Amino acid sequence: MTSPLKKIVATQVVAGMYVRKIEGNWLDHPFWRGSFLVEPGETLVTLRALGQQGVWIDTSKGLDLASGPVTPSAAPVIETTPEPSPERSDFGDDYAAAEAIRERAKGVAKSLFGEARMGKALSMDAAAEVVDEINEVIARNPAAMLSVVRLKNKDDYTYLHSVAVAALMIALGKRLGYEGEALKEFGVAGLLHDIGKVGISDAVLNKPGRLSPLELATVRQHPQVGWDILSRESAAGPMALDVALHHHEKTDGTGYPHRLSGDALSEVARMGAICDVYDAITSERCYKPGWEPAEAIRRMAEWQEGHFDRRIFHVFVKLIGIYPTGTLVRLASQRLAVVLVQGNGSALNPIVRLICTLPERARLEPETLDLEDSDDRIVAIEDPAHWDLDVPALLRA
Numbered sequence: 001m002t003s004p005l006k007k008i009v010a011t012q013v014v015a016g017m018y019v020r021k022i023e024g025n026w027l028d029h030p031f032w033r034g035s036f037l038v039e040p041g042e043t044l045v046t047l048r049a050l051g052q053q054g055v056w057i058d059t060s061k062g063l064d065l066a067s068g069p070v071t072p073s074a075a076p077v078i079e080t081t082p083e084p085s086p087e088r089s090d091f092g093d094d095y096a097a098a099e100a101i102r103e104r105a106k107g108v109a110k111s112l113f114g115e116a117r118m119g120k121a122l123s124m125d126a127a128a129e130v131v132d133e134i135n136e137v138i139a140r141n142p143a144a145m146l147s148v149v150r151l152k153n154k155d156d157y158t159y160l161h162s163v164a165v166a167a168l169m170i171a172l173g174k175r176l177g178y179e180g181e182a183l184k185e186f187g188v189a190g191l192l193h194d195i196g197k198v199g200i201s202d203a204v205l206n207k208p209g210r211l212s213p214l215e216l217a218t219v220r221q222h223p224q225v226g227w228d229i230l231s232r233e234s235a236a237g238p239m240a241l242d243v244a245l246h247h248h249e250k251t252d253g254t255g256y257p258h259r260l261s262g263d264a265l266s267e268v269a270r271m272g273a274i275c276d277v278y279d280a281i282t283s284e285r286c287y288k289p290g291w292e293p294a295e296a297i298r299r300m301a302e303w304q305e306g307h308f309d310r311r312i313f314h315v316f317v318k319l320i321g322i323y324p325t326g327t328l329v330r331l332a333s334q335r336l337a338v339v340l341v342q343g344n345g346s347a348l349n350p351i352v353r354l355i356c357t358l359p360e361r362a363r364l365e366p367e368t369l370d371l372e373d374s375d376d377r378i379v380a381i382e383d384p385a386h387w388d389l390d391v392p393a394l395l396r397a
């Protein structure tokens with residue numbers, strides 16, 4: 001009897017096959033389940049973008065390779081429902097607008113924290129207004145807003161982290177199918193999630209290395225302190241209270257302060273946990289450099305069991321992409337490019353803007369290239385500092 005397991009290459013995969021294993025490392029294939037039935041749509045498109053990578057199929061559980069050579073062109077055309085993407089020429093305008101809103105929002109966050117520190121009522125109107133602005137840019141161009149909040153200076157961390165979590169919550173909520181007022185509530189919840197940190201001294205907040213048991217206990221009080229502050233604000237709303245109190249809970253019940261798990265943990269608290277961790281680990285702090293988004297997503301995927309809600313995390317990964325906006329990449333053609341937006345196909349093939357040739361660094365016309373429709377592909381992530389490049393300036397252009 002012949003084995004039902006057969007090795008083919010990724011471009012030969014069709015809907016209806018049962019995949020047992022994909023060869024290569026995690027970053028090359030963003031599939032978490034060990035084995036699965038291939039359905040038409042996005043998964044199939046992403047899978048086939050792996051090109052000549054080996055894929056083991058189980059022919060006892062799904063379709064076998066059709067007799068005769070299967071070429072990519074012989075395979076069915078896959079219809080996907082693309083996210084509306086902005087006109088490419090507008091990207092620079094949206095990026096500049098997003099930068100201005102980030103600065104305004106940072107100012108509002110600073111005032112809110114100042115008010116909380118002094119025990120004053122919070123300017124909830126200002127919070128709602130700036131969340132509206134963030135929401136508008138995200139409706140037009142989520143990639144622009146998410147890329148500007150990623151770049152933060154370590155001194156402004158607390159305020160910009162609040163703005164970043166607000167933007168991530170709105171963009172994630174939108175991907176989960178929410179609209180209108182719900183998105184604004186997610187945004188306010190993100191902006192205020194760490195307001196309880198006003199109870200922690202800067203020396204403890206910025207301390208490199210391990211916290212003493214007493215310091216750790218103080219840090220772990222910030223969700224409750226935040227809830228106390230927000231419970232005095234009638235305009236804060238239930239979502240903001242929930243996220244402030246429960247953004248450090250984990251799905252397996254090992255988080256704090258209430259060790260919640262299962263149904264006790266609301267969807268918005270699960271969203272908050274993911275957005276908070278992602279922004280914290282991709283940010284540079286006084287005591288650590290930030291991780292690249294791709295590295296952060298990879299580590300979070302390792303931790304997801306028990307820490308994050310699996311379904312929401314998968315939606316989050318689709319939102320951020322494997323190569324988020326602003327990532328500097330080297331192409332197989334030995335050209336340097338910056339990622340502009342996620343394309344409508346594979347997460348491995350975003351839309352990029354060309355910068356220069358390597359290693360000569362001959363300047364290229366800033367042409368926009370959709371890697372999904374190109375023979376070229378990303379072979380490495382590059383460090384902007386190494387090439388002395390100002391990524392925001394490249395995106396603003």
Ligand SMILES: [Fe+2]
Nearest residue numbers: 193194247248
């Ligand atoms: Fe927190």
Ligand SMILES: [Fe+2]
Nearest residue numbers: 161193194276
């Ligand atoms: Fe946080």
